[in-house]
Amino acid sequence: xxxxxxxxxxxxxxxxxxxxxxxxxxxxxxxxxxxxxxxxxxxxxxxxxxxxxxxxxxxxxxxxxxxxxxxxxxxxxxxxxxxxxxxxxxxxxxxxxxxxxxxxxxxxxxxxxxxxxxxxxxxxxxxxxxxxxxxxxxxxxxxxxxxxxxxxxxxxxxxxxxxxxxxxxxxxxxxxxxxxxxxxxxxxxxxxxxxxxxxxxxxxxxxxxxxxxxxxxxxxxxxxxxxxxxxxxxxxxxxxxxxxxxxxxxxxxxxxxxxxxxxxxxxxxxxxxxxxxxxxxxxxxxxxxxxxxxxxxxxxxxxxxxxxxxxxxxxxxxxxxxxxxxxxxxxxxxxxxxxxxxxxxxxxxxxxxxxxxxxxxxxxxxxxxxxxxxxxxxxxxxxxxxxxxxxxxx
Numbered sequence: 576x577x578x579x580x581x582x583x584x585x586x587x588x589x590x591x592x593x594x595x596x597x598x599x600x601x602x603x604x605x606x607x608x609x610x611x612x613x614x615x616x617x618x619x620x621x622x623x624x625x626x627x628x629x630x631x632x633x634x635x636x637x638x639x640x641x642x643x644x645x646x647x648x649x650x651x652x653x654x655x656x657x658x659x660x661x662x663x664x665x666x667x668x669x670x671x672x673x674x675x676x677x678x679x680x681x682x683x684x685x686x687x688x689x690x691x692x693x694x695x696x697x698x699x700x701x702x703x704x705x706x707x708x709x710x711x712x713x714x715x716x717x718x719x720x721x722x723x724x725x726x727x728x729x730x731x732x733x734x735x736x737x738x739x740x741x742x743x744x745x746x747x748x749x750x751x752x753x754x755x756x757x758x759x760x761x762x763x764x765x766x767x768x769x770x771x772x773x774x775x776x777x778x779x780x781x782x783x784x785x786x787x788x789x790x791x792x793x794x795x796x797x798x799x800x801x802x803x804x805x806x807x808x809x810x811x812x813x814x815x816x817x818x819x820x821x822x823x824x825x826x827x828x829x830x831x832x833x834x835x836x837x838x839x840x841x842x843x844x845x846x847x848x849x850x851x852x853x854x855x856x857x858x859x860x861x862x863x864x865x866x867x868x869x870x871x872x873x874x875x876x877x878x879x880x881x882x883x884x885x886x887x888x889x890x891x892x893x894x895x896x897x898x899x900x901x902x903x904x905x906x907x908x909x910x911x912x913x914x915x916x917x918x919x920x921x922x923x924x925x926x927x928x929x930x931x932x933x934x935x936x937x938x939x940x941x942x943x944x945x946x947x948x949x950x951x952x953x954x955x956x957x958x959x960x961x962x963x964x965x966x967x968x969x
Contacts, residue, residue: 815864
C-alpha cells in the first residue's frame with residue numbers, strides 16, 4: 576500500500592508541474608472566525624445538511640480517528656439512497672475555556688475534501704477538568720454553521736458528540752436547552768452521541784436529544800468504529816487518484832492573474848490528492864474514491880464536472896477563462912478534447928462503481944461473521960439520518 580501511495584503521489588506531482596504549479600505540504604490551520612458559507616446552488620432535489628459538534632479534548636482521540644475513517648462512508652450511504660440527495664457537511668470542534676481554542680467552526684460546505692482535511696487536522700488535546708464548554712459548541716453549531724433556509728426538501732441535522740457534560744456554571748454562555756429550542760424552531764433536529772458511560776453526560780445528552788426532537792446514542796469511549804479492510808481498497812484508492820488527476824481548473828480571467836488563479840486551483844486539488852494518498856487509511860481512501868464517482872459536486876471549480884453536470888456549456892466560457900491547454904485549441908478541437916477527457920473519466924468512474932459493489936458484498940459478509948458489538952459512531956449517525964430524513968418527507 577505504501578508503494579501504491581508513492582506512485583499516486585508521484586503521478587499527481589507530475590500533473591501539477593505540468594501546469595506550472597508547485598505542490599507544498601498543507602499546514603494545519605485553525606478556523607476561529609469563518610467567512611460566510613458559500614451560497615447554496617438552487618436545486619429541485621433533496622438536500623441534507625448535517626453539522627457535527629465534536630468534543631476534541633484529550634479523551635476523544637478514538638472518536639476523532641473513527642470519524643476520519645468513516646466520514647466518506649457515512650456520506651456515501653446517504654448519496655446512494657433512492658432520493659440521491661445533495662450533501663453539505665459542517666464541523667464545530669469544541670474544548671473548554673482556557674484551552675488552545677474554545678471552538679473552531681467549518682461552515683457547511685459541499686466540498687467534502689475540505690471537511691475531511693479539517694478532520695485530519697483535529698487533535699485530541701486539552702480539557703483538564705471534567706465538564707467542557709458544550710454550551711458554546713452547540714450554540715456555534717446552530718448559529719454559525721451557515722445553514723440554508725429551511726424547506727420541504729431539505730433535512731437539517733445536528734450531531735452533538737462528546738463524553739463530558741456541559742459547564743452549566745458558564746452563565747455567560749447560552750444554555751444548551753435554550754439553544755436546542757432555537758434549533759428546533761429553525762427546523763433543525765438535534766441528536767446526541769455519548770462516548771463512554773458518564774451518568775452526568777447521559778442525563779444532559781438525553782435531555783438535549785429529547786428537546787431537539789432527535790435521538791440519543793451511547794457508544795464506546797473510543798467511538799466504536801470498526802473498519803474492515805478489503806481486497807479492493809488498493810485499486811479503489813488508485814482509481815480515486817486517477818480521477819483527481821483529471822481535474823481542470825478554469826476561471827480567473829486573462830493575463831498572469833488568470834494563470835495564477837488556475838494554477839492555484841490545480842495545486843490545491845493536487846495537494847489534497849497527495850495528502851489523502853499519503854495519510855488516509857486504505858478503507859477511508861477507498862470510500863473517498865467511491866464518493867468521487869457518485870458525487871456530482873465531487874470537485875469544486877472543475878471544468879469537466881461543470882460541463883458534465885450541465886451547469887456550464889463549454890462554448891459559453893470566455894477563452895481567457897479556459898484551462899491554459901484548451902486556450903491553444905480551436906473551438907472544435909476543444910469540444911473534442913473535453914469529450915475525450917470526459918470519456919476517460921467515465922471509464923474510471925464505472926470501474927470504481929463496479930469495484931465498490933464487490934467491496935460492499937465483502938464487508939457485508941465479514942460483518943455477518945463478526946460477533947455483535949456495541950453501536951459505533953458511524954452506525955449511530957446512519958441510524959439517525961435514515962429515520963430523520965424519512966420523517967422529513969412525511
